[in-house]
Amino acid sequence: MCLAIPARVIELRAGDNALVDLGGIRKEISLALVPQAQVDDYVIVHVGYALGLIDPEEAQRTLAMFEELDRLQPEAL
């Protein structure tokens, strides 16, 4: 129910709407809840509405966290 997917904004349209790209599929959604979204931003889409933005730098940092596991040692070791 809460599932939502990241999509790239490719065109801003009238009435708070936008065209987004979901892995090649294009779809019109509403940006009414994320009015600051711009073209090329990734928004998280749920039931036809963007709920939030993806922060590309934080996304990169999370991936780096997965990779850098060896750096983080628990205090017990």
Place this chain on the structure above:
Amino acid sequence: MKYIDEYRDGELAQRIAERIRDEVRPERQYRFMEFCGGHTHAISRYGVSDLLPANVRMIHGPGCPVCVLPIGRIDLAVKLALEDGAILCSYGDTLRVPASGGLSLLRAKAQGADIRMIYSPSDALKIAEANPEREVVFLAIGFETTTPPTALVIRDAAARGLKNFSVLCCHVLTPAAIEHILAAPGQDPAAVELDGFVGPAHVSIIIGSEPYAEFARRYRKPVVIAGFEPLDVIQAILMLVRQVNGGRAEVENEFVRAVGRNGNSAAQTLMDEIFELRESFEWRGLGEVPFSALRIRAEFAAFDAEKRFDLHYRAVADNKACECGPILRGQKKPTDCRLFGSVCTPENPMGSCMVSNEGACAAHYAYGRYKDIEVVAV
């Protein structure tokens, strides 16, 4: 797809799991609840539990809106469609939830009711505009993720002066349910004891990470907010293990790429404009939970189906043999239910946990049940 594929890397998942196995203390148990059905689904689909050591157990939580919707609420929607002749619109999963008298919204449709499956609340608004002579009701369910879109359509309906559109509001609140589960061991000896929570992904985009701080403090339980991809979940489990080992009970945020401390303030303002707290709301499995759901404010009463059709909620007990209640409280597993996989299947669900693919029973049925069958050589 970007922001999905890289969070599903199997090799990395193995390495994070290895780290978990290295760091867990063999002498203790780790019991973590994933609140959300989205996490339950990911754990089943990607076999995350199989990667964990035996003393780390994931317990499914009640964060599946279809699962926690009680029979009495579906009955109200069935009545609107069958007796009041309304066009009843809702999300696909909702239509299959068992109601009283062997009915569901889908079965009511088979009896001639006008039931429409919609993808988006805005579809319900379009149906109302296209059918000005009919009453159109949107059965709105879901947690904070799904609530802002409902608020928007109510605001839009008011702005357009629609006279035939209303919402049967069944939106529920995540923090109230978490509070209920954490408080349970103090009140009920059968309640499940937990060592930490995997916190909601998309709910947290809306409400932010701050609302969980109180639970971590008051109940001394760690919370790690995590995305819905398998690497997110397994990383969150590692972070929970580390908090438990370190004696910490903090709110950590693995899903920083989408969740901030304060959430989406535009969405929060809108929800506050349209909805107010209900004093109490019945959840399937949890019973009446105080201040755990929303209703439509009096200013928008014209769009409130409960007022418009003078509806009165009546609680209806679940099927006696169905174990959805204890499963939603984390006390039982799907396989503990004798209906599981025999009488109750996704095609013909007896209980709500078998309906939505994020329900604990449906997820285990789809991805886990073959593991329960012992392989024997013949």
